[in-house]
Amino acid sequence: MTFYILRRLILMMVTLLLIITATFFLVHSLPGTPLKNEEKLPPEIRDQILHEYGLDQPLYVQYFRFMGGLFKADLGKSLMYDGRDISQMLKERFFASAFIGFQGILIGLIIGGGLGILSALYQGRWIDNFATSTSVLGVSIPSFVLAGLLSFWVGVKWGILPPALWGSYAHTIMPSLSLSVAVIAQFSRYVRTELVEVLNQDYIKTARAKGLSKAAVIWRHGLRNALIPAVTVLGPLTVNILTGSLVVEKIFGVPGMGALFVDSIINNDYTAVLGTTIFYSLLIMISVLLIDILYGWIDPRIRVAGRRGE
Amino acid sequence: MNKKRLLSVLAFVLICALLLASCGFEGNAIKPAGGDNRTFVLAESAEPPNLDVSKSTDEVSSRILNNTMEGLLRQDRNGRPQPAIAAQLPQVSKDKRTYTFTLRNARWSDGKPVRAQDFVFSWLRTLNAKTKSEYAFILFPIQNAEEYNAGKVSASQVGVKALDDSHLQVKLKFPTPYFMELCSFTTFMPQREDIVNQYGSEYALEANRLIFNGPFTLSNWEHEASFTLKKNSFYWDQRKVRLDRVEGKIIKDVASTVNLYSANRLDFTEINPEFAAIFEGKSDRTVIKEMASWYIEMNQTKAFFKNLNIRKSINYGIDKRSLTKRVLKNDSVPAGGLMPTHMKGDEKHKFRELSPDTVLYDPAKAKQLYAAGLKELGLKRQPDRLEIVGDDADSSKKQMEYIKEQLRKNLGLQVEVTAIPFKQRLQRGKRQQFDLLISGWNADYNDPMTFSDLFLSGGSYNRGKWSNPTYDQLVRKSMTNPNDQERLADLMKAEKILIQDAAIVPLYYRSRLGIKKPFVKGIYWISTGSSYVLKETYLDWKK
Secondary structure (H helix, E strand, C coil): HHHHEEEHHHHHHHHHHHHHHHHHHHHHCCCCCCCCCCCCCCCCHHHHHHHHHHHCCCCCHHHHHHHHHHHCCCCCCCCCCCCEEEEEEEEHHHHHHHHHHHHHHHHHHHHHHHHHHHHHCCCCHHHHHHHHHHHHHHCCCCCCHHHHHHHHHHHHHCCCCCCCCCCHHHHHHHHHHHHHHHHHHHHHHHHHHHHHHHHCCCCHHHHHHHCCCCCHHHHHHHHHHHHHHHHHHHHHHHHHHHHHHHHHHHHHCCCCCCHHHHHHHHHCCCCHHHHHHHHHHHHHHHHHHHHHHHHHHCHHHHHHHHHHHH | CCHHHHHHHHHHHHHHHHHHCCCCCCCCCCCCCCCCCCEEEEEECCCCCCCCCCCCCCCHHHHHHHHHCCCEEEEECCCCEECCEEEECCCCCCCCEEEEEEECCECCCCCCCCCHHHHHHHHHHHHHHHCCCCCCHCCEEEECHHHHHCCCCHHCCCCEEEEEEEEEEEECCCCCCCCCHHHCCHHHCCCHHHEEEHHHHCCCCCHHCCCCCCCCCEEEEEEECEEEEECCCCCHHHHHHCEEEEEEEECCHHHHHHHHHCCCCEEEEEEHHHHHHCCCCCCCCCEEEEEEEEEEEEECCCCHHHHHHHHHHHHHCCHHHHHHHHCCCCCCCCCCCCCCCCCEECCCCCCHHHCCCCCCCCCCHHHHHHHHHHHHHHCCCCCCCCCCEEEECCCHHHHHHHHHHHHHHHHCCEEEEEECHHHHHHHHHHHEEEEECEEEECCCCCHHHHHHHHHHCCCCCCCCCCCCHHHHHHHHHHHHHHCCHHHHHHHHHHHHHHCCCCCCEEHHHEEEEEEECCCECEECCCCCCCCEECCEEEECCCC
């Protein structure tokens, strides 16, 4: 297992290096400069400022300088928000995104899991039909449409929660709900399918036959086996939430990573684009790794297969 | 199965009903977002990147600085510079090149006096190339400022000097009739040397790494979320300040801002034309007059647009009135010239009052001119692929589609629309990679020169590469002409040449739309339209 994780970590480093290099050259090939007053700046002064930033040097020099900083764990300073540390900005912004994201996943897992279990237990009954239509809607309605509707109805018309902005816990509920719908939809389908399959297995009948209560059977034998495939969808779901939150954050005015990422691209803020890209890549790679580890922990067969493979 | 289908249909109907219902707005009983008459809540669409007087370039930062800082002069409601930190308007020497300011007894927000040296320090810091100021050039009318910025002379040779703590003397390179306007611009505000040195590279990046001398102080700044201004108890004119607090909420989505406004959580916000219809005819609707001119530049490095008749035909072939009314819907004014409606002319009149513009539109004449142009060029029909280039914002795309349709209908000219991001548009313009280019310019100060010098031969903002020696001569002369009357007449003449020679196709003088609760009183915008002044703003709300 340790060797497996180690190998994965090394692979991650290589991938990250490739991503950084590609992003570096891509972002520098964008037209224009990171200067904010580019439209009005007389050319002589523009050149002089670019020189002060070291942006007039050959691209490879800038690349090695950036990589040199990176090895010292220095992401550099933002060009768009002159002087602010990228790592500091990421720290500030990540909290908001992570909070609504994880809360969204949590809501999604609880409601989605519940719905999945209920519809598997009461196949073909009204609760099953309800869960099915909910998940069809959940998959087909983009989170930002729901965000808009929630903001308008719950926020403006009914005045229950603030329509947007950031500051108190109440502000986090609607963004998380908007994000959770896709999770509810997908997760409930997976849980239902898997649980239905598991419940038809012979060992379930055996368990029932030896006198275990229905609840104990479902909990101990049914769910644990049904959850294994469901864990696999957690990876893509986390990634979905991360990318989906760009728009939801904008609608609710959440001071998160989304705005930073989009703005830094529009403004040619090279360091901020690289910083956010590195951060996103790491986040996604780590969550995929964690899920793989989790997967092995839930299903011993995978661990064994892994060992044999080595 | 039937049940399932029924449920899905029901769900679908529910969604449709929700969507339909959200198209209409119901009014809540209006009240201030802050709960009482002491707090004003507004929305900004972006995070202020930096509140450093030397480095700030964007509108949000300029708004905060305009309300927390004060320069020698401040613009009043009518756009005229009035004494602020200066006790009265400056003494101007006979040759109009030396300005002497007497400072009043004003204080910084830590109680220390505002001194003439604070201005000298601030201006020199901006001009120092190491500061990397992107607005340093606005100080260039000052003697040796440009040379110091380029590293050719030392700081002591720049024409700004503190005679003592309360007297500031400024020497100009040439007589600059708009120098007083400049003194109210954010880049001309003072800075404290001890504070700048104390925070070093962290200066102005957080609310507590700044110091203020204006009506408010910045008491809280949560990046990307909000900022709070508090009444400054050390401000020299604090009797006039009626608000205790101003809360700025940073939110990028206009639909959400409108939601917040409708839910009484904002007292003021700007909106875009997509939301104009909701507030049509309501007292909330506020038009913010910018000093901005939008026009089409034609690429005159190409033979087709070198032809005067072709250029003229494009001007005559586009209906600017319906463009502003049907497409822009934000009270922008159809243009026949370059100078926006409220640009200053002489002391009493606007430029446009003294030299009215004529909005040209005449399809029949356009056709004639176009045919004549083709004939002169010896062409049977237009060049193959003509491209109109502009920004990729929604409203910009709509404008380009409209112009494309007008040219097709009125001239039979086929153009393709290319909508690209702002930075790319700038680059394409700079490299003459366009046929028609939608361009705009916001005035930096209230004087025609801010627009006139754009179209000098070889100028970097003259992307169409239009060139006219008489125009150049008139504008260059006006840059140093001490005779204000003659200068104004010359600049008027120059604008006429620009239009007669079809250097550009004027489109409109831009306005912006805002919504503000009816109880918000006393707010005004400085003449360039980029910033509101909250010094005398108050809320007049009764239960």
